[in-house]
Amino acid sequence: MPLNIEKIRKMFPVLHQEVNGKPLIYFDNAATTQKPQSVLDSLTGYYEHDNSNIHRGAHTLADRATRHYEETREGVKNFINANESAEIIFTKGTTESINLVASSFGRKFITKGDEVIISTLEHHSNIVPWQMLCEEKEAILKVIPINDKGEILLDEFENLLTEKTKIVSIVHVSNALGTINPVKEIIKKAHQIGAKVLLDGAQSTNHLDIDVQDLDCDFLAFSAHKLYGPTGLGILYGKRSLLEIMPPYQGGGEMIKEVTFAKTTYNEIPFKFEAGTPNIADVIAFQKALDFISSLGKSNIKRHEDELLDHANNSFGQINGFVPVGTAAEKVSVISFNINGMHPFDVGVMLDANGIAVRTGHHCTQPLMQRLGLEGTVRASFSVYNTKSEIDQMAVSLAKIAKIKNK
Amino acid sequence: MSSIQDIQDQIIEEFAILGDDKESTIYYIMELGGQLPKFPEEERLEENIIKGCQSKVWLTTREEDDRIQYLADSNTDITKGLISLLIRVLSGRTPQEILKADLDFIDKIGMGNIIGSQRSNGLSAMIKQMKLYALAYQAKQNV
Structure with missing residues (x-):
């Protein structure tokens, strides 16, 4: 059964705010998820x-x-x-x-x-x-x-x-x-x-x-x-x-x-x-x-999150300069990436200016980053209350940011 | 040459034009970073890295006519932009001027809100290192 995401979003008061003049898009769920009103x-x-x-x-x-x-x-x-x-x-x-x-x-x-x-x-x-x-x-x-x-x-x-x-x-x-x-x-x-x-x-x-x-x-x-x-x-x-x-x-x-x-x-x-x-x-x-x-059912949550991941892979993948990091066959709804020529921290700060919360850096996995030859990545991680429309908005912002160094 | 205060006032004015728009402000800072003179590769040494910055920052100096020229670089464009502001204010000054300088432009342009608290700490580390160089030159000049 598909989940009613709009109804779910209403349960999370923190999601309904503006950040830097833009509606908050919270894609830092692997760091911590938001809490429903019941909690x-x-x-x-x-x-x-x-x-x-x-x-x-x-x-x-x-x-x-x-x-x-x-x-x-x-x-x-x-x-x-x-x-x-x-x-x-x-x-x-x-x-x-x-x-x-x-x-x-x-x-x-x-x-x-x-x-x-x-x-x-x-x-x-x-x-x-x-x-x-x-x-x-x-x-x-x-x-x-x-x-x-x-x-x-x-x-x-x-x-x-x-x-x-x-x-x-x-x-x-x-x-x-x-x-x-x-x-x-x-x-x-x-x-x-x-x-x-x-x-x-x-x-x-x-x-x-x-x-x-x-x-x-x-x-x-x-x-x-x-x-x-x-x-x-x-x-x-x-x-x-x-x-x-x-x-x-x-x-x-x-x-x-x-x-x-x-x-x-x-x-x-x-x-x-x-x-x-x-x-x-x-x-x-x-x-x-x-x-x-x-109450939602883990399999329903997983299905929604997988759809978000597919959607993000497709839409971010079209951005000139987008380099995915970690392309395992079996993945949860986490997308780690870099933008050619840009430091992940700069990308994160610019996304934040657009109201989009992601994580940047080594994600407390320095040996992994060394193995991959990277200083860090930008990481967007999706949760049950996220939507495809939020991913579309991030894709627009990301394309604009990537253009600075990828003309 | 304009005084440290004059340059700070200029910067405050430039940022005032950008207003509250965080995105444009960041783009502007990154653009400033792009204009930073090329850092000499032979100075890209471990000992020239400033500790306490989340991104990598290299800083070194040259002395010309008892004045300090700062040379710096970073692996992130935003940090480069921040350094370029500090260099604009402090480079080419005497150690005494640098040590006395009250860098009020940082607060006045609301840098803390623009770059966040972690980067603000990094910025403080940069200023501290720049002043430490000035202190060392002053001691040398007084010998």
Whole structure:
């Protein structure tokens, strides 16, 4: 069923404004998506009616807040089809989720000479935590190469796998190029030699159907704010069998069972990994974002976004001087490009002057940019509330900008 | 030669003509960047790169008759335009004039709104580096 985009747009108050005298066209959705009114209402509603600290209160408000907080955990469990809600841990964001695994799993299971595999497509947040771990443990970080289209070389990946490989931490969808990686195959191959797999789902969970049991990934990290939810909230999914044997990430309240000065015993999962008062309001409001997604249907969202991507490829492709970056066969609605003779930052500033919000630069993927021989790109990323007419308007602006250096 | 203040006033007037139209203002800045004299390739060195700029900026100087000539370049046209404004105001001045200069044109033309906060930081880094050169020349001249 085709979605009623005009009706959807009405749910997002931020979209209805002018920027530099032009109607806002928001094409920076891979950085963060906008929030529907239901999420905003839930945030204020929580502070207006339910604000209290969760899990230990004996009073009605605490009980209500706890219930809503745990309902979101159940909602996230359903969203990614986890086996049980105890496998869902709330964090600050994808970055913290990855750091949690690198720090906790890494500290316990990775020793000198062990190997960690990532790919050329990784965001800095899926590079640096592993570099830090490998440095500390004298372990080895290996990187799966890509081809010029921005696709992972699976054969090379197989060559990198050894009995020393302890974990493969890989991005599901590239933030800079939009490439969808063949993660199911990667997971299968990694498991054959006994390695665990962490999926960085920051850019995939909003576009693709995610079923962690079907994928059989050991960990999945993603962020609420890229899924129409609030900022400052991330999710780490982990298989129970692993979470149970991993040491806590941070110490404090909530994560303990019993504390004496001699010894502390830890709480059950997921609480073992949620030290301190969590981000209660944002967790509760995130359920509204999940409701928004399921009310539209992920396959309907994907269809609309794919149409936008096709439309953008066709219309931008006709612009003299337009150079697409990342042309993988499997992509989400992200279009990365350069304009001949122009710095991406200049293109971004000029698009902004036309009310069009895009991202420019290295997209926190400097090693990828080095591999592609680029300083950066301009990236337009589309979401469910974007329209073909917005893409047409960007094409007009872009053609004018490109003309400066491409007569 | 007009004073630093005179040149700043000229720039303020030029930008006033462009008004609030951000697009035309950016085109104008880029055009100015295009007019920047060619940067000597032998000076395109790591040590001449200004730290703190998001885009790459190279800056070096020559001394002529106790006055400082600035030579600069950038890999982005907008940044080149911004440098060309600074060079127009500060190049060919004595170190003392440069050190004393209050570059109020940047605020008065609303540069922060035009280029955004990240580039404003870069612009501050450029000004700081230009003044540091002036300080070094002044110290040398006083020996």
